[in-house]
Amino acid sequence: MENNKGILLESGTNELEIVEFCIGKNKFGINVIKVKEIIHPIPVTFIPHAHPTVEGIIELRGEVLPVVDVARSLGLPPSENPQDDKYIVAEFNKQKIVFHVHSVTQIHRISWQEIEKPSEMYQGQNSQVIGVVKLRGEMVLLLDFEKIVVDINPDSGINVQQVKKLGKRERSTKRLLVAEDSPLLRKLLFDTLSEAGFDQVEFFENGKDAIFYLESLVEEGKNIVDEIQLVITDIEMPQMDGHHLTKRIKTNPNLKKLPVIIFSSLITDDLRHKGEMVGANYQVSKPEIAELVLKIDKFVL
Known part of the structure; x- marks a missing residue:
């Protein structure tokens, strides 16, 4: 796992690979493109008054990194076999960030269509679960690691103050489409985009619903650029991810003129090429909401 650059070289296939790991008898997953490496535990330096789920810090190849106890973050018991x-x-x-787990089992390649969005009945407002996938007759829960981090450090999330620093802004009549699966982030995006002057925003929980809406507008004979002026999409979403959504837009003759901005925690130097391959106009890393607003301005003002 030290170098996963060879994994999933394609982009826009609506597939992902997940690293399956365990906390006790519970099985969880993390998108493999978030994983830099998997190592055995090394000595941790305790930090006084740190967040309860932060065990401390380690030095790894010259970098000082925080260690998060995933079991404690999820309210689960500590490891019974810490040597493993x-x-x-x-x-x-x-x-x-370093996430302390009890074991790592294997890697699975799956389609986003296989991932079910958790039901509101059992998910709860503060749940860290963003998806459920059935593998070998068992359920693997995909965790929202961004939420785990924001719970530890709220300042690491989207902050409307970043937009306020841009100064007074005029109301815009332009309509934006946003594909984002997290209810919390949809609310934050609504608030920050409204602060930036963009209050005509259509929100969708995943790329599948978004592309269905766009294609239905075309089928109704409407000029798409009159209806929607710009698309903003996350990458990780059940049913259809943002890369596949972008590819569907850019390969459709009736939609390809639509500007697409990918707004995701997965925009890194190693992964930026994946968005470029599917034709994204811009890519902005969460939580840089002020940068997102400035990119929107280039297209709709």
Whole structure:
């Protein structure tokens, strides 16, 4: 796992690979493109008054990285066999974090269509689960690692203050389409885009619903650029991811003029080429909402 650049070289296939890991008897997953490497635990330096789920810090190849106890974050018991534990070194939102798990089992290649969105009945507003996938008769829960980090450090999330620093802005009549599966992030995007002057926004929970809406407008004979002026999409979404959504837009003669901005925690130097391959006009890393607004301005003002 030290170098996963050879994994999923294609882009826009609506597939992903997940690293399956365990906390006790519970099985969870993390998108493999977030994973830099998997290592055995090394000595941790305790940090006084740190967040309860932060075990401390380690030095790895000259970098000082925080270690997050995933079991404690999920409210689960500690490891019964700590000698078998693993550290998952992950990178997203322009930061590296080490996640302490109990074991790492294998890698699965699946389609986003196989991932079910958790039901509101059992998910709960503060759930860290963003998807459920059935593998070998068992259920693997995909975790929202961004939420785990924001729960530890709220300042690492989208902040409307970033937009306010741009100064007074006029109301815009332009209509934006946003594909984002997280209810929390949809609310934050609504608030920040409204602050930026964009209050005519159509929100969709995944790329599948978004492309269905866009294609239905075309079927109705409407000029798409009169209806929607710009698309903003996350990457990780059940049913259809943002790369596949972008590819569907850019390969459709009736939709390809639509500007697409990918707004995701997965925009890194190693992964930026994936968005370029499917024709994204811009890519902005979460939580840089002010940069997103400035990119929107280039197309709709």
